[in-house]
Amino acid sequence: MCKSDDRPSHESAGQSRRGFLRNAALAGAGTAAVGVGGAALAATPASAADAAAGGRTGESRKPGVWTPDTTALQFTLAVMPDTQFLYWGSQDSVNRAPQEESFRYIIENSGTPGNNIVFMAHLGDLTEDADPSSFQEVDKAFALLDSRGAAYSVLAGNHDVTGDDSRGDTPYLRTMGPQRFQRSKTFAGSDPTGYNTAHVFQAAGRSWLLLALDWRTTDQGYAWANEVIKAHPRMPVILTSHDIVASPYDDNVFPYESGDPENNAVLSGNGQTAWDRLIDGNDQIFLTLNGHYWPPGRTTRKNAAGNDVHLHITNYQNRYFGGGGMIRLYHFDLVRNTIDVETINPWILAQDPESRSELAAEHARISGPVDDFSVPIDFEQRFSGFVPIPVRPARPAAKELVKGTLAYWRFDGQGAAGTPLAAGQTIRDLSGRGNDLTVVTVPGTAADALTWSDDHHPDQPGHASLKFTGGRNPVHGSYLATGAKAPLNTETFRTGYTIETFVSMPLDWDAGNNGWAALLSRRGSAGTAGKHGRNTDPGEPVVQLAISNNGREPQFNHYPLNTTYPTTNWGHGLVEVKWWHLAVVNDGRLTKLYVEGAPVVDNPNRVSVGLTSLGLPWLVGGHEYAGAVDIVFHGSIGDIRVVNRPLSTKEFLTAK
Incomplete structure (x- = not known):
């Protein structure tokens, strides 16, 4: 290891020390290529996930067998940095046990929920002295991975080789060169020197390319790497090498005392x-x-495309027992759009806790801010x-008129985005049942309080919405209402119903001014309908699908025909500037x-037959209390469909 000025802290043989799915299938597509004079390279398509890396697709796994789940949206990349102090053959100092224990951990945790290790990347400096005897021992350790068919990569560090990748034959190349990976299902090829290799592994239903570059790559090596990436144009790429970013702070200064733990690494010269x-x-x-440098650190830089590149150092050779084969686990979660990172020592964890020394106990897990952290990434x-995000095309209204559709309102093809709707303007009911909507404007409201928009939920049939700018204190805005004689007004839905819509709230949504505004409500107060008893508010409407003032939680509050008091369904908080699909099914x-097609936790197990009606209109974006509109919605509303029967989730407007 050397600090950023590359001064050697230890000399040996003249050497110095030291970042869906919907488009997953597309991501696996790649073109076969031959790397500049090197071994043939071919992308493994995601459809061949079972074949690549010995992948599995859900069957139970056998202990001690490499069986990563290549379809799960959570997977782990294991990273092992500088293990050089375990292999100093010229000094008769070799101890394979820590590294082999880590290898056993990696194998045992391939495919297991919570880990699902799919690949292991070693970051170089496998040995201290590059001696043939050291590599003989390294060979024995890695044979454990080979015997189980584990997927991994290695690269040369400055303690394994001298010079750059044009150096020719070395004990490293004879032991860990391309010939070692000929039977590996993830090996994609090497450059002509053999010191730069490419690996394609399967995870989350797609192909990922990992490049393992020499510690000193020449122009031909970079040309080869560029060609490999070009040959796999749809694959995310993880670059591993021994020397990329360095630590600007010293060993005896904790990273959280040296500034921002998320930005405490700098590019080295290499x-x-x-x-x-x-x-x-x-x-x-x-x-x-x-690896190469210590302490660990990380930083983020913008590339030429303006996107983040996360650059991380992981190295523990200066820790107890030379790191003891410690591994960094990168837990990718494509559902949460996060990489959770933890650092553990399987060799110590395998020891009886009562027998561990104080130093060993301290190093079983490393939990500092540069060792245990999360990286948010919208993958x-x-x-x-x-891999362009596929845009689902709009679907004709006729395809969404399922049996029992009583009303279907959508807002595409009726006005240019950003232009306002005027009071009295009509939006047709596409079901043909005559439940047309008319714009109603609260006196004193701005002319642009209700406008057309082309914003929409990605799975919404109509690619448009209405943008409401309403609120209370004082009441202002425009909303829509069915006509006085609309058939929907008297419908009581005794045998069941489904109500669906799409909603998005802006960043300026305010609980005090906008809370409890309704997306859809039915005029007529509970008191007028003769409702009373527990949880009854006599002034509230008999039906309302609203957004609460507490964390923007959707609420469906309704007075059934069979009770005098309401049934209330509560959802979880909805974040702003995101489209949500809501459905109520009886x-x-x-x-x-x-x-979003998932039932909420607070769905009461209470018999609720139908919906009470006073024969009055339905409101879209309007909410009344005690017979008068008291608030208008603030946000965007997309397609709305009302059906007189229960629909399954496979029949929702979002269904594929």
Whole structure:
């Protein structure tokens, strides 16, 4: 290891020390290529996930067998940095046990929920002295991975080799060169020197490319790496090398005392070369990993495309027992759009806790801010430059008129985005049942309080919405209402119903001014309808699908025909500037609220038959209290459909 000025802290043989799914299938597509004079390279399509990396698709796994789940949207990349102090053969100092225990952990945790390790990347400096005897021992340790068919990569560090990747034959190359990976299902090829290799592994239903570059890569090596990326144009790329970013703070200063723990690494001289010749111009590279320097650290830089590249150092050779084969686990979660990172020592964890020394106990898990952290990444958006996010086309209204549709309102093709709707303007009911909507404007409201918009939920049939700018204190805005004689006004839905809509709230949504505004409500107060008893508010409408003032939670509050008091379904908080699909389904007995096709936790197990009606109009974006409109919605509302029977989630407007 050397600090950023590359001064040797230890000399040996003249050497110095030291970042859906919907488009997953597309992501696996790639073109076969031959790397500049090197071994043939071919992308493994995601449809071949079972074959690649010995993948599995859900069957139970056998202990001690490499069986990663290649379809799960949560997976782990294991990273092992500088293990050099375990292999100093020329000094008769070799101890394979820590590394082999880590290898056993990696194998045992391939495919297990919570870990699902799919690949292991070693970051170089496998040995201290590059001696053939050291590599003989390294060979024995890695044979454990080979015997189980584990997927992994290695690269040469400055303690394994001298010079750059044009150096020719070495004990490293004879032991860990391309010939070692000929039977590996993830090996995609090497450059002519054999010191730079490419690996394609399967995870989350797509293909991922990992490049393992020599500690000193020449122009031909970078040319080869660029060609490999070009040959796999839809794959996210993880770049590993021994020396990319360095630590600007000293060993005896805790990272949280040295400034921002999320930005405490800088490009080294070699890292700047890698950035200029490879990383900056290849948007597919979203994460780089290196060892060599310590303490650990990380930083984020914008590439030429304006996207984040996460650059991390992980190295524990200066810790107890030379790191003891410690591993960094990168837990990718494509559901939560996060990489959770933790650092553990399987060798110590395998020991009886009562027998561990104080130092060992301290190093079983490393939990500092540079060792245990999370990296938020919107994977779909980050990869959209090379795997475009597919846009679901609009669907004709006729295809959404399922049996029992009583009303279907949508807002496409009726006005240019940003232009206002005037009072009295009509929006037709596309069901043909005559439940047309008319714009109603609260006196004193601005002319642009209700406008057409082309914003919409990605799975919404109509690619448009209405943007409401309403509120209370004082009441202002425009809303819509069915006509006085609309058939929907008297419908009581005794045998069940489904109500669906799409909603998005802006960042300026305010609980005091906008809370309890309704997306859809039915005029007529509970008191006038003769309702009374527990939880009854005599002034509230008999039916309302609203957004509460407490964390923007959707609420369906309704007075059934069979009770004098309401049934209320509550959803979880909805974040702003995101489209949400809401559905209320009643099967003639029970009512359930769904958010994005998932039932909410607070769906009462209470018999609720039908919906009370006073024969009055329905309101879209309006809410009345004690017979008068008291608030108008603030946000956007998309397609609305009302059906006189319960629909399954497969029949929702969002169904594929």
